[in-house]
Amino acid sequence: MARCAVLASLLCCSTIFLAPAVVSGQESPYFVAYDHYLEEPGSLEVEYFSTFGTQRAGDNFHAFWTELEYGVTASWTTEFYLEGQSTFGQSTVFTGLRWENRVRPLKYEHFINPILYLEYEKKSGADKILKEVEGHDVESDFLVPNALARKEHDQEMELKLILSSTVKGWNFTENTLAAKNLSNNPWEFGYALGASRPLALKASGNRCNFCRENFFVGVEMYGGLGDRHHFGLKETSHYLAPALSWSLRSGWSFRFSQGFGLNDNSHRLVTRWGVSREISGFGEMVSRAFRRRQ
Amino acid sequence: MKARLAALGLCAVLVVASLAFAQQGKSVAGSRSAERTPRNDASVYSELAKAPEKARLRPNPLSQDLTAIAAGRLLFERHCAECHGDSAEGKKGPSLRAEEVQNATPGALFWILTNGVVRRGMPVWSRLPEPQRWQLVAYIQSLAVKNISRTFESRVKCISVTQKEKAARFRALHDGPGVFVIPNPWDVASTRILAGLGFEALATSSAASACVLGLRDGGLTRGSGACARAHDCERDGLASIS
Numbered sequence: 001m002a003r004c005a006v007l008a009s010l011l012c013c014s015t016i017f018l019a020p021a022v023v024s025g026q027e028s029p030y031f032v033a034y035d036h037y038l039e040e041p042g043s044l045e046v047e048y049f050s051t052f053g054t055q056r057a058g059d060n061f062h063a064f065w066t067e068l069e070y071g072v073t074a075s076w077t078t079e080f081y082l083e084g085q086s087t088f089g090q091s092t093v094f095t096g097l098r099w100e101n102r103v104r105p106l107k108y109e110h111f112i113n114p115i116l117y118l119e120y121e122k123k124s125g126a127d128k129i130l131k132e133v134e135g136h137d138v139e140s141d142f143l144v145p146n147a148l149a150r151k152e153h154d155q156e157m158e159l160k161l162i163l164s165s166t167v168k169g170w171n172f173t174e175n176t177l178a179a180k181n182l183s184n185n186p187w188e189f190g191y192a193l194g195a196s197r198p199l200a201l202k203a204s205g206n207r208c209n210f211c212r213e214n215f216f217v218g219v220e221m222y223g224g225l226g227d228r229h230h231f232g233l234k235e236t237s238h239y240l241a242p243a244l245s246w247s248l249r250s251g252w253s254f255r256f257s258q259g260f261g262l263n264d265n266s267h268r269l270v271t272r273w274g275v276s277r278e279i280s281g282f283g284e285m286v287s288r289a290f291r292r293r294q
Numbered sequence: 295m296k297a298r299l300a301a302l303g304l305c306a307v308l309v310v311a312s313l314a315f316a317q318q319g320k321s322v323a324g325s326r327s328a329e330r331t332p333r334n335d336a337s338v339y340s341e342l343a344k345a346p347e348k349a350r351l352r353p354n355p356l357s358q359d360l361t362a363i364a365a366g367r368l369l370f371e372r373h374c375a376e377c378h379g380d381s382a383e384g385k386k387g388p389s390l391r392a393e394e395v396q397n398a399t400p401g402a403l404f405w406i407l408t409n410g411v412v413r414r415g416m417p418v419w420s421r422l423p424e425p426q427r428w429q430l431v432a433y434i435q436s437l438a439v440k441n442i443s444r445t446f447e448s449r450v451k452c453i454s455v456t457q458k459e460k461a462a463r464f465r466a467l468h469d470g471p472g473v474f475v476i477p478n479p480w481d482v483a484s485t486r487i488l489a490g491l492g493f494e495a496l497a498t499s500s501a502a503s504a505c506v507l508g509l510r511d512g513g514l515t516r517g518s519g520a521c522a523r524a525h526d527c528e529r530d531g532l533a534s535i536s
Contacts, residue, residue: 026421037421040376042386074412108409109420169423201423205364213426249372280376 026198027253028171029218029243031272032132033194035173036113036164038102039071044282049255049274051129053267058143061087063095063128070282075104085128090146096123098131102162111167117160117175125152130270132158134179135188135227136235138265155182169201171218186229192222196243209248216245223262237266251277338414339394345405352401354435356428360487366433369426373419382437387416396438403431436490467495480506 028035031049039045047067054060065083072078081098100119126149128142157180164173177190196218204211223238225231241259248254252275259270356362370382377387384390395403407427410418419427467474476495479485480502488496501511
């Protein structure tokens with residue numbers, strides 16, 4: 001499985017560097033929260049993200065994931081994730097995969113724009129990417145050594161209702177999460193909130209990478225809300241994370257976020273960074289490759 | 295083994311979805327007759343008519359901003375050229391040089407940018423802040439100005455416009471509806487920008503032109519700048535006064 005992940009990562013990297021048609025999108029700075037903007041139809045975004053987390057009474061960790069985000073239509077985006085982690089002083093392990101879909105049900109833009117989110121996860125107990133916080137996820141869960149945690153396997157379905165709004169350049173988003181382990185575990189709940197804005201609302205007339213409109217700043221807050229039997233904030237973890245993204249004209253985007261745990265159940269620091277590149281017209285490229293010669 | 299199969303299965307689904315989408319676009323285009331490709335299918339433009347009255351009547355707040363077109367062009371290259379073509383002539387998406395687009399109000403274009411045409415594959419662009427969307431509108435509408443000036447230029451080559459005709463046209467501008475706005479360029483670059491924005495006549499400011507060259511008002515000779523500016527006005531078929 002680890003070999004499979006390495007091969008997939010190599011494939012992603014070669015796709016990034018060999019892709020001829022690259023466009024630069026405006027990337028929101030969020031790592032956990034989602035806004036209502038989907039990938040452009042036919043475009044593929046290849047992304048790599050890292051999370052460095054501190055661990056009290058245990059080893060710090062570096063978790064990472066590769067994300068392939070594809071715009072199937074203007075109202076449907078699908079994403080495929082491969083993820084892994086290194087726990088310092090222990091080992092590096094492949095921790096699983098995810099397949100998520102986001103669908104926009106409404107035709108026009110409204111003050112509040114809903115997006116429906118459906119995700120399937122197949123991951124081991126060693127998963128540490130903290131892509132979302134749900135139920136009673138707490139820091140002490142990560143104390144289990146990799147050698148033991150990787151033996152536990154979970155399959156999970158996750159549903160989200162994303163409500164996002166853009167007003168005077170500001171984006172505000174609220175994500176409500178419900179996750180169900182496909183074994184006999186109760187529904188778990190979580191949330192993510194975000195606000196972001198570009199540094200400049202007007203674009204400058206110059207070709208530049210350091211123009212203010214290429215930078216987005218924001219903040220996100222996320223955490224668990226317990227499960228069906230014990231709903232609420234008791235024994236849950238919560239984070240607040242200022243975030244920044246920078247989109248270059250060449251198509252590359254960079255993101256950085258420094259998260260802070262808000263209670264004793266949270267990791268004290270969660271530092272994230274990521275790099276992505278958008279490949280426009282990927283669907284057509286694939287289609288051309290398989291087209292019958294006349 | 296099962297996990298590996300699941301991973302391969304998901305990869306396959308992703309590839310099949312890509313192919314399905316790409317093939318769908320192809321088969322739809324293929325099944326239509328040649329004149330109904332997205333580039334020139336007139337029904338594509340019917341979306342413009344769906345803009346509500348209030349949205350349609352919104353003026354472009356950046357219409358007097360000289361940098362709006364240049365910034366809009368860069369935004370267009372970055373976000374729109376992939377579908378609408380490098381010079382907006384249409385590609386996967388329709389041509390933005392078409393009469394339907396050029397005759398649309400700035401408000402209607404802004405509304406389309408904001409809401410997208412999701413069912414036809416155009417995403418919503420409210421991700422771009424409002425001023426950037428207005429800059430895009432300014433650029434899209436400037437394409438018509440270029441068309442007109444090109445057409446007029448070719449006419450000028452065929453029909454010699456006499457000084458008397460120019461004077462008559464210039465006089466007529468004073469009688470038009472609304473306020474007659476005539477800006478003052480001070481060098482060749484500002485003349486070209488203002489002409490590109492669609493002003494029908496340009497005036498000159500002797501003080502500003504002289505000042506740019508480090509001279510006092512009245513110190514400008516015909517050879518030092520005024521001639522170049524007059525030539526530009528002539529070339530773009532504009533009425534000019536000194």
